[in-house]
Amino acid sequence: xxxxxxxxxxxxxxxxxxxxxxxxxxxxxxxxxxxxxxxxxxxxxxxxxxxxxxxxxxxxxxxxxxxxxxxxxxxxxxxxxxxxxxxxxxxxxxxxxxxxxxxxxxxxxxxxxxxxxxxxxxxxxxxxxxxxxxxxxxxxxxxxxxxxxxxxxxxxxxxxxxxxxxxxxxxxxxxxxxxxxxxxxxxxxxxxxxxxxxxxxxxxxxxxxxxxxxxxxxxxxxxxxxxxxxxxxxxxxxxxxxxxxxxx
Amino acid sequence: xxxxxxxxxxxxxxxxxxxxxxxxxxxxxxxxxxxxxxxxxxxxxxxxxxxxxxxxxxxxxxxxxxxxxxxxxxxxxxxxxxxxxxxxxxxxxxxxxxxxxxx
Numbered sequence: 001x002x003x004x005x006x007x008x009x010x011x012x013x014x015x016x017x018x019x020x021x022x023x024x025x026x027x028x029x030x031x032x033x034x035x036x037x038x039x040x041x042x043x044x045x046x047x048x049x050x051x052x053x054x055x056x057x058x059x060x061x062x063x064x065x066x067x068x069x070x071x072x073x074x075x076x077x078x079x080x081x082x083x084x085x086x087x088x089x090x091x092x093x094x095x096x097x098x099x100x101x102x103x104x105x106x107x108x109x110x111x112x113x114x115x116x117x118x119x120x121x122x123x124x125x126x127x128x129x130x131x132x133x134x135x136x137x138x139x140x141x142x143x144x145x146x147x148x149x150x151x152x153x154x155x156x157x158x159x160x161x162x163x164x165x166x167x168x169x170x171x172x173x174x175x176x177x178x179x180x181x182x183x184x185x186x187x188x189x190x191x192x193x194x195x196x197x198x199x200x201x202x203x204x205x206x207x208x209x210x211x212x213x214x215x216x217x218x219x220x221x222x223x224x225x226x227x228x229x230x231x232x233x234x235x236x237x238x239x240x241x242x243x244x245x246x247x248x
Numbered sequence: 249x250x251x252x253x254x255x256x257x258x259x260x261x262x263x264x265x266x267x268x269x270x271x272x273x274x275x276x277x278x279x280x281x282x283x284x285x286x287x288x289x290x291x292x293x294x295x296x297x298x299x300x301x302x303x304x305x306x307x308x309x310x311x312x313x314x315x316x317x318x319x320x321x322x323x324x325x326x327x328x329x330x331x332x333x334x335x336x337x338x339x340x341x342x343x344x345x346x347x348x349x350x351x
Contacts, residue, residue: 022331025331025332026331029335039249039250043250043255046252046255047250047255047258047259050255050256050258050259051255051258051259051262052262053262055290055294056258056262058297059293059294059297060250060254060258061250062297062301063297064249064250066300066301066304066305066306067306070249070250070251070253070254071254073250073254073258074254074257074258074261076293076297077258077261077262078258078261078262078265079289079290079293080289080290080293080294081258081261081262081265082265082286082289082290083286083287083289083290084262084265084266085265085266085268085269085278085286086269086278086282086283086286086287087266087269088265088266088267088268088269088270088273089268089269089272089273089276089277089278090269091269091270092269092270092273092274093273095269095270102270102271103267105270106263106266106267106269106270107263107266109266109269159346160343160346160347161339161343162313162314162317162338162339162340162341162342162343162344162346163339164310164314164342165302165313165314165317165318165321165338165339165341165342166335166338166339167301168297168298168299168301168302168314168318168321169317169318169321169322169334169335169338169339170335171294171297171298171301172298172302172318172321172322172325173321173325173331173334173335174294175291175294175295175298176322176325176326178287178290178291179291179295183288184287184288184291184292187288187291187292188288188291188292188294188295188296189295191292191293191295191296192295192296192298192299192300193299194296195296195299195300196299196300196303196304199300199304199307200307200308201307204306204307207296207300207304208293208296208297208300209293211292211293211295211296212289212292212293214292214296215285215288215289215292218284218285218288218292
């Protein structure tokens, strides 16, 4: 651990600490919202330890708390986490070495660790950033979820405190930065309108999945751009960071 | 309710997504199109969760207090307020509106 710390620059260490702090607050909110919504304590804890992907944890719990089935919750979480697939390919070079280290490292792949690994130029620093951020986040996330869940379980009347508004509020704060891209925004808007419109008609849990029809509006221009000129395609954030490194 | 098998299914599936890169990274490459589509899909689902979570309860309308709170949170987040302030202000708005008798 100490050699990891020495490999990285001060600014990187500070940024990793800030991300841990931010995720601690999100984790505590997740624990509190899950427990105050009436889920048993082990659910948010098991999700955090085993799934370790905040967005999908919120999504799965959100679907279940709104009356949706467990299967709808799983499918929603899995579609959300499919974005980790490209991250895995992007940080694959960081995860070399013995097989057990690769297996552990894979569990630490998140938006945050991928972004930090890609900010670093040389392989040694990429590795240090990935592992330090990953281990720190894993510990911080699980501890904060546990504390949040215990605290949330003590709350009596959650509606009187407006806690039902906290769930969409947390997600909104998390998703806003990725709405900067116009095509993503269009797709998300169409999806949201569809989801709300079908809510009275279909079983709970399905509306959110039906929102994926919004992808039709994101797909077409991207496909055209990819075929016409590959440099017009807007890559996801970590890839952009990689390009910046390449330019430098 | 969230049974254990559902938690495990989600965990195993998520781990498979994570492990594919480190396992096959040397031999396979993902197209830019697929990467973009997966990233947009994640955003679409999250925004749909925000919309349904803010506006609906069961199969009906959630009442005005909750979406009003989420709106306040959204405005604060857009203005780059700190995360705790965003969440607390959202919940507080909803709580105060309910105290005033707004559904």
